[in-house]
Amino acid sequence: MTDVVIPLYDGFTALDVVGPYQVLAFTPGVRVRFVGEQVGPVVDDVRSLTLHTSARLSDVTDPDAVVVPGGPGTEQALNGPIPLWLKDVHEQTTWTTSVCSGALLLAAAGLLDGQDATSHYSVLDVLPMFGARPTQRRVVELPDQHVITAAGVSSGIDMALRLSELLTDRTSAQAVQLWVEYDPQPPFDSGSPAKASADVRERAAAYQQEARTRRTG
Amino acid sequence: MTDVVIPLYDGFTALDVVGPYQVLAFTPGVRVRFVGEQVGPVVDDVRSLTLHTSARLSDVTDPDAVVVPGGPGTEQALNGPIPLWLKDVHEQTTWTTSVCSGALLLAAAGLLDGQDATSHYSVLDVLPMFGARPTQRRVVELPDQHVITAAGVSSGIDMALRLSELLTDRTSAQAVQLWVEYDPQPPFDSGSPAKASADVRERAAAYQQEARTRRTG
Numbered sequence: 001m002t003d004v005v006i007p008l009y010d011g012f013t014a015l016d017v018v019g020p021y022q023v024l025a026f027t028p029g030v031r032v033r034f035v036g037e038q039v040g041p042v043v044d045d046v047r048s049l050t051l052h053t054s055a056r057l058s059d060v061t062d063p064d065a066v067v068v069p070g071g072p073g074t075e076q077a078l079n080g081p082i083p084l085w086l087k088d089v090h091e092q093t094t095w096t097t098s099v100c101s102g103a104l105l106l107a108a109a110g111l112l113d114g115q116d117a118t119s120h121y122s123v124l125d126v127l128p129m130f131g132a133r134p135t136q137r138r139v140v141e142l143p144d145q146h147v148i149t150a151a152g153v154s155s156g157i158d159m160a161l162r163l164s165e166l167l168t169d170r171t172s173a174q175a176v177q178l179w180v181e182y183d184p185q186p187p188f189d190s191g192s193p194a195k196a197s198a199d200v201r202e203r204a205a206a207y208q209q210e211a212r213t214r215r216t217g
Numbered sequence: 218m219t220d221v222v223i224p225l226y227d228g229f230t231a232l233d234v235v236g237p238y239q240v241l242a243f244t245p246g247v248r249v250r251f252v253g254e255q256v257g258p259v260v261d262d263v264r265s266l267t268l269h270t271s272a273r274l275s276d277v278t279d280p281d282a283v284v285v286p287g288g289p290g291t292e293q294a295l296n297g298p299i300p301l302w303l304k305d306v307h308e309q310t311t312w313t314t315s316v317c318s319g320a321l322l323l324a325a326a327g328l329l330d331g332q333d334a335t336s337h338y339s340v341l342d343v344l345p346m347f348g349a350r351p352t353q354r355r356v357v358e359l360p361d362q363h364v365i366t367a368a369g370v371s372s373g374i375d376m377a378l379r380l381s382e383l384l385t386d387r388t389s390a391q392a393v394q395l396w397v398e399y400d401p402q403p404p405f406d407s408g409s410p411a412k413a414s415a416d417v418r419e420r421a422a423a424y425q426q427e428a429r430t431r432r433t434g
Contacts, residue, residue, distance in 0.1 A: 025231075049235070139402070139404075153396070157371065165404065165405075173405070175424060176424075178413045184375065184408070185375050190392075190395050192395070195400065196391065207396050
């Protein structure tokens with residue numbers, strides 16, 4: 001079985017985790033595990049969803065692929081064990097990937113030095129502090145570095161379908177797309193800063209503030 | 218706070234739950250709770266993700282909105298307490314909704330009698346047994362019945378954005394769409410039976426069989 005590992009930390013964003021989880025867990029021959037600093041519960045950014053890790057980071061030394069989620073908790077996770085762990089396991093992985101602000105953890109591990117990368121639009125300007133070059137793209141694949149970064153939250157689904165293909169073959173990944181009926185038909189079209197109105201961008205910025213308050217409050 | 222409740226049962230599909238959870242939990246003024254027959258852990262269809270309920274179904278009598286997820290566990294859940302609970306709480310809800318095979322639970326509760334509905338493509342033919350009229354649409358909104366059904370798994374995100382709008386206003390729902398960067402760019406286009414090749418449809422059917430074996434094995 002291909003061993004895909006998702007490291008969790010306090011204050012992750014749930015869909016960053018479960019979008020890729022679902023695509024990869026439905027991919028034949030792939031097993032997905034949640035890992036963390038400890039074995040046990042880890043709480044999301046909204047404080048209303050808990051996932052459980054089944055192994056400690058220190059016990060996971062050679063995963064085939066890694067998906068690092070984002071969320072308001074990334075800031076604190078930058079000072080935790082994940083960046084060093086990523087630096088180590090990246091030498092063994094076929095692909096090391098991130099969703100949303102998870103890219104900052106890859107960058108802190110030195111995996112994006114001088115490379116193009118993407119992340120949640122609200123933290124793109126932080127990437128250069130870690131030596132990465134921000135792009136506006138939804139998914140950035142670096143075959144030489146065996147690294148993929150994805151933009152905010154739901155982009156993890158698009159990224160994971162590509163990762164599913166890379167770990168198996170196109171027909172298998174397309175079958176996962178069919179099984180999860182990923183034929184998107186959003187009721188409106190404001191899913192990127194370029195497409196959203198000023199009103200919508202302002203309202204979303206207020207969320208960011210609220211999310212930070214919730215996590216630290 | 219608007220009280221949105223997601224009933225969980227053994228063998229749910231994780232993205233059916235977490236797509237809507239994320240959209241609604243990020244909607245200002247909305248609180249999302251997981252409920253179940255008991256308070257405690259509930260395991261997904263792949264047997265590798267656990268969510269926790271915070272209240273018993275019998276203690277939740279007047280939620281503002283309900284989102285019923287699907288998954289291979291639906292078959293067994295049809296004989297559990299959810300259909301009767303749905304029948305009761307539906308008299309109080311502003312909207313009662315489903316994702317994927319969760320529509321069968323709404324149908325079993327009598328909420329889709331003689332109505333158009335949608336569900337995962339693999340179980341559309343089961344809907345008439347419960348008196349509902351299957352459609353190929355991704356989201357079916359019935360304002361008079363205050364019911365919305367969505368197609369398979371990822372369609373819950375599209376449905377929840379509309380529900381977010383119905384519970385608040387369009388700008389707020391668009392801000393959620395922006396915050397989760399839901400500007401889908403799938404790497405291929407096989408997300409519905411009509412778009413998928415015969416090979417892909419066959420591969421996906423094999424998953425269904427595998428998923429059933431996993432749950433009952």
